[in-house]
Amino acid sequence: MISPETEAACKEELLVKERNLEEYLESHSQVLAGELPRDREELAGARQNREIETYNHNNSRQMLIDVKTALKKLKTHSFGVCVKCQNDIREDRLRARPWVSRCKSCQEKVGLRIN
Numbered sequence: 111m112i113s114p115e116t117e118a119a120c121k122e123e124l125l126v127k128e129r130n131l132e133e134y135l136e137s138h139s140q141v142l143a144g145e146l147p148r149d150r151e152e153l154a155g156a157r158q159n160r161e162i163e164t165y166n167h168n169n170s171r172q173m174l175i176d177v178k179t180a181l182k183k184l185k186t187h188s189f190g191v192c193v194k195c196q197n198d199i200r201e202d203r204l205r206a207r208p209w210v211s212r213c214k215s216c217q218e219k220v221g222l223r224i225n
Contacts, residue, residue: 112190116201120189120208124181127209131174138167176209192216 112120183189190199194216203214212220 111198112201112204116205117184117189120204121181121184124177124184124208128174128177128181131170131177134170135167135174138163138170173209176211179211180209194220 180189183191190201190204191197192199192213193211195213197213199210199213203210210217
């Protein structure tokens with residue numbers, strides 16, 4: 111069980127993160143929708159930039175999903191519980207990244223990158 115102070119700090123950070131990600135995704139969706147240049151030399155650079163933007167956009171979209179999931183868990187009082195082992199996630203981990211859904215041990219077992 112996490113402390114009320116940690117829960118409040120995490121909620122505040124999640125709300126700010128949610129707002130920032132939504133703003134980023136909205137503004138960068140327009141960038142991704144733009145036309146590519148016709149000049150052959152400019153096209154190579156533009157394609158590379160678009161690939162990077164697409165990668166960043168997809169990562170941000172996934173992080174927004176994780177943030178919204180964490181906010182829902184706060185409402186249902188299941189925040190801070192690992193989705194794999196059902197043990198509590200350490201408070202210092204939650205304060206660092208309140209959108210995480212696994213404890214450190216389970217995260218290491220699945221070998222996924224931590225956002």
